[in-house]
Amino acid sequence: MLALVEEEGRGGAYNKMEKEFNSKLRIQSNSSSSKNINNNDSQRSKNFAFRAPQENFSIQDFELGKIHGVGSYSKVVRAKKKDTGIVYALKIMDKEFIRKENKTGYVKLERIVLDQLDHPGVVRLFFTFQDTFSLYMALESCEGGELFDQITRKGRLSEDEARFYAAEVVDALEYINSMGLIHRDIKPENLLLTEDGHIKIADFGSAKPMQDCKITVLSNATSDSDDEACTFVGTAAYVPPEVLNSSPATFGIDLWALGCTLYQMLSGTSPFKDASEWLIFQRIIARDIRFPNYFSAEARDLVDKLLDMDPSRRPGAGPDGYASLKSHPFFKGIDWTNLRAGTPPKLALEPGVLSSGGKDQDSSWNPLHFGDGSLQTSDGNSAAASAFQAGSITRLASIDSYDSKWQQLLEPGESVLMISMVKKVQKLTSKKVQLILTNKPKLIYVDPAKLVVKGNIIWSDNPDDLSIHVTSPSNFKICTPKKVMSFEDPKQRALQWKKAIEALQNR
Numbered sequence: 001m002l003a004l005v006e007e008e009g010r011g012g013a014y015n016k017m018e019k020e021f022n023s024k025l026r027i028q029s030n031s032s033s034s035k036n037i038n039n040n041d042s043q044r045s046k047n048f049a050f051r052a053p054q055e056n057f058s059i060q061d062f063e064l065g066k067i068h069g070v071g072s073y074s075k076v077v078r079a080k081k082k083d084t085g086i087v088y089a090l091k092i093m094d095k096e097f098i099r100k101e102n103k104t105g106y107v108k109l110e111r112i113v114l115d116q117l118d119h120p121g122v123v124r125l126f127f128t129f130q131d132t133f134s135l136y137m138a139l140e141s142c143e144g145g146e147l148f149d150q151i152t153r154k155g156r157l158s159e160d161e162a163r164f165y166a167a168e169v170v171d172a173l174e175y176i177n178s179m180g181l182i183h184r185d186i187k188p189e190n191l192l193l194t195e196d197g198h199i200k201i202a203d204f205g206s207a208k209p210m211q212d213c214k215i216t217v218l219s220n221a222t223s224d225s226d227d228e229a230c231t232f233v234g235t236a237a238y239v240p241p242e243v244l245n246s247s248p249a250t251f252g253i254d255l256w257a258l259g260c261t262l263y264q265m266l267s268g269t270s271p272f273k274d275a276s277e278w279l280i281f282q283r284i285i286a287r288d289i290r291f292p293n294y295f296s297a298e299a300r301d302l303v304d305k306l307l308d309m310d311p312s313r314r315p316g317a318g319p320d321g322y323a324s325l326k327s328h329p330f331f332k333g334i335d336w337t338n339l340r341a342g343t344p345p346k347l348a349l350e351p352g353v354l355s356s357g358g359k360d361q362d363s364s365w366n367p368l369h370f371g372d373g374s375l376q377t378s379d380g381n382s383a384a385a386s387a388f389q390a391g392s393i394t395r396l397a398s399i400d401s402y403d404s405k406w407q408q409l410l411e412p413g414e415s416v417l418m419i420s421m422v423k424k425v426q427k428l429t430s431k432k433v434q435l436i437l438t439n440k441p442k443l444i445y446v447d448p449a450k451l452v453v454k455g456n457i458i459w460s461d462n463p464d465d466l467s468i469h470v471t472s473p474s475n476f477k478i479c480t481p482k483k484v485m486s487f488e489d490p491k492q493r494a495l496q497w498k499k500a501i502e503a504l505q506n507r
């Protein structure tokens, strides 16, 4: 597969994927009521067969807004279609990066799975398009952000709040599992919130179709290459013991992750938190859980049962399906038939933001555009443009420059290449700072509340004078001859930081 992708070069893999989709869908349309669809009219058959069609749009058709989030192989940006005014969350993936990181199967899988899922608790895919460098998925925009941020901003959630979110996750998971799919990456970062605060499950790149799967999945659309390579799929802190023991995957994987997520909502941290992945795994295998004494008996019992070492004993995994989970005393009072009509918990807003969503930021949307190499800025900003050409990592990271709030800290013509809210860890304390890498190049950390630069790390292209050492998915050290600074990125982008800085040193 990889050899084939290499031969085809940039964009070839995705074009091939679309061809495969088409041929598969032609088979479907021949055997269904679509006889009047001309097989030669590929665009029409595409549009007919996919619920979310592949369109011929370009990035210039959208006004880009704030960055919703950054994943391991994508950036998700708020984007308003200029002609319709409809706002989407545009998931942007760099083709070269996906090919190099061998993530083609994930992208195919997510595209085809999201196309076929239809549930109010699952993020909706509306259409896709592509250009020379990037693939784009136009998703329903979840303006309330991640559940992860709600937990962080509130410290921890009340039992009523946690019950509301957990019930909506259970309802969506019941649907996903009933379609014969295991999500495999349930965690607060992948549980998004609508503007009014309802849950939408996102990120289906790690999903696993089971034997009786009701979703049409192409054989090479899979996240299983990591299974074969003996690396686990998912996120360390939410992985169940059976995955670490290489036992066959079951729906119990999602139930364990639900247990971890409920614990995190109620306590503020995941149950198996530790300094490294290895230590986390030791805790999981030893089932080393400590319950805070403020958990109610019902909450404690439900988490305890979901975190059963035997996946078949977790509530929801038995012969009566999700009925035993939904009838657990923790969910007493939940109206499962009218769930989405319930009033969601009040959203805690980002510090410094006066109202929710990205609407207020529309007027300050950065006019920088990208796609197809025809990068333009309204002011002919060539510095930003050259940053895009400095390699795929840098180009991917460059999308962060859309958050205009940070521009006031930069010089004219300077643009942000990568940015994260991280913890600057010192011996006894740790402080939240915004770490920013610019195209100057410049590496600074900023007090996010006061918008004041707290440190400027002296840049050097020479790795002897500036180097990044990754110690875990979240932790990295920035080393200069005079200082070693330790950072923790809660979104586990330590390696991305290293790659972005090194890409710039080697530009």
Ligand SMILES: Nc1ncnc2c1ncn2[C@@H]1O[C@H](COP(=O)(O)OP(=O)(O)OP(=O)(O)O)[C@@H](O)[C@H]1O
Pocket: 068, 069, 070, 071, 072, 073, 074, 075, 076, 089, 091, 123, 139, 140, 141, 142, 143, 145, 146, 189, 190, 192, 202, 203, 204, 205
């Ligand atoms: N539809 C959406 N609306 C709003 N924000 C979104 C949406 N989809 C994704 N995001 C944000 O973007 C982030 C990255 O998206 P996603 O998890 O799909 O990317 P990924 O590259 O698949 O990431 P991962 O590293 O988790 O596999 C999410 O954690 C979330 O903050």
